[in-house]
Each structure stands twice: as C-alpha cells, then as structure tokens.
Amino acid sequence: MRTKFNVRRIYTLLMLGLMCLCSGCVIGQQWSENYALQPGVTASDPTFIDGKPETIGQSQRKKSSGSALTDLNIPSEAIIHLPEKRSIYRIVIHSTNLEDFEVQAFDSLGEWQKIYDRRTNKDRVIDIRLNKFVTTTGIKLLVRRTTDDAxxxxxxxxxxxxxxxxxxxxxxxxxxxxxxTGPTTALAKISEIELYGYAD
Incomplete structure (x- = not known):
C-alpha cells in the first residue's frame, strides 16, 4: 500500500508540474502589436487597417478579362502590404459575410502562397492561429464565397x-x-484585418 501511495503521489506532482509549466508558457507568450496599424502599411481598402471596427470596407474584384463567363467564378480579394518583412503567427479578420476563403502570403519569389484555408465560416471575428510563422511583406485574403452570394x-x-x-x-x-447582367458573387464586407507575431 505504501509503494502504491508513493507512486500515485509522484504521478500527481508530475502532472501538477506539467500543468504549471504549460500555464507559464501560455501566460508568458504575448502577441506583438498589430502590424497592420504600423506606419507605411497599405491595403486594397484603407478601412481594413484604420483601427476602427465601425468602418466597413469591401474586397475587390480582380481585373476583368472581358468575358462574363470567364469572370463568373473569379474570387474577390483583400490585400495588405507591409513596408518590411514580418513574421506572422496570427491573423484576425472582422467580417459580417465571409463564408469560404483562403489566406495567402507574398513569398520571396514574388508569388502568393496559400497559408490557410477555410471552407465554412459563421464567425464574425475570425481568429486564425497559423501552425508555423510566415515571414512576409504581404497578406492576401481570397474570397470564394459570402453569405450574400445568393x-x-x-x-x-x-x-x-x-x-x-x-x-x-x-x-x-x-x-x-x-x-x-452582373457579378453573381458578392464582395466581402471587412471592417478590420489584424496581423500579429510574437512580442520580442
């Protein structure tokens, strides 16, 4: 009985220690300031980065090819350009109608690469935590579907x-x-796009 009790106590203490360690890591991890609000940042719609949730902008359609059938399913997009490279871990999108979308990052070769994909969304505040950091000077939101499309x-x-x-x-x-007679998909209504890394 004594041996069994000691093993149980050691196991309990070990679990408590791990919980405290994990808790300390979470508490110690702090996000950077919102990179999208820093000087020199530009966006396809300035309201995405004005720090005012009450102002609402819209994604923009890509340049038309001149053919209605060709342009029928072309997604709209929202783009943020940073003045210098930043390591992004977290992206927060405030939108009332965004449903199906993809997030892309601008790479060192001048190409847009997919870093996140969501097929179904019902949240008005979409808080994305990336599996690994992405170092980039640009983030693009590719809008495939909104709740206003119908x-x-x-x-x-x-x-x-x-x-x-x-x-x-x-x-x-x-x-x-x-x-x-016109586009069959609606533009995404976006009030803010926030970009974060880890605080130094």
Whole structure:
C-alpha cells in the first residue's frame, strides 16, 4: 500500500508540474502589436487597417478579362502590404459575410502562397492561429464565397424567354435562356484585418 501511495503521489506532482509549466508558457507568450496599424502599411481598402471596427470596407474584384463567363467564378480579394518583412503567427479578420476563403502570403519569389484555408465560416471575428510563422511583406485574403452570394445571383442572373421573329414579321416564342447582367458573387464586407507575431 505504501509503494502504491508513493507512486500515485509522484504521478500527481508530475502532472501538477506539467500543468504549471504549460500555464507559464501560455501566460508568458504575448502577441506583438498589430502590424497592420504600423506606419507605411497599405491595403486594397484603407478601412481594413484604420483601427476602427465601425468602418466597413469591401474586397475587390480582380481585373476583368472581358468575358462574363470567364469572370463568373473569379474570387474577390483583400490585400495588405507591409513596408518590411514580418513574421506572422496570427491573423484576425472582422467580417459580417465571409463564408469560404483562403489566406495567402507574398513569398520571396514574388508569388502568393496559400497559408490557410477555410471552407465554412459563421464567425464574425475570425481568429486564425497559423501552425508555423510566415515571414512576409504581404497578406492576401481570397474570397470564394459570402453569405450574400445568393441574393447577388438572384439579382444578376435572370431567366428570360428568347422570342424569335419569323420571316412574315410575326414573333414566335423561343426557348428560355439565362441572362447575366452582373457579378453573381458578392464582395466581402471587412471592417478590420489584424496581423500579429510574437512580442520580442
């Protein structure tokens, strides 16, 4: 009984020690200041980095190819450029309609590389903790779907009948065709994008 008691006590003390150690690590780990608010930072919409949650900006559509069908599924994007390289561990996005998106970082070769992907989102404040730090001068949010897409699609994609004029001047009812009058996806509404590393 004495041996069993001692083993249990040692195990308990060991677990308490590990808990204290982990707790100390969490408490000791502090985030840096928000890099997106530093001087020299630019964004595709300045409201993303103005530090005011009440101001709302929008993602922007990529340059049109001139073909409505080609541009139908092109995602919109929100971009932040940093004046110098920063090691990013945490990204916080404030958005009321962001649902399906990807986060990319600008690499040393001048290419955008995917660092995070989320297919379904219902949060208005999206707090992303990366598995490993990313050293970059730019972060891009690629918007694939928003909660407003269905309404946008109903507004800009109409089913209409194509009437045909016959040789004798009469009009004959033709088949139904979809008419595209504008984008079928909505822009993301974003009030802030925050970027953090670990404090020195």
């Amino acid at each position: 309404a946008q699609r109903r507004e800009n994609l109409k089913l209409k009948r194509e009437n045909v004029e016959t040789s004798d001047g009469k009009r004959r009812r033709g088949r139904y065709l979809y008419h595209l």
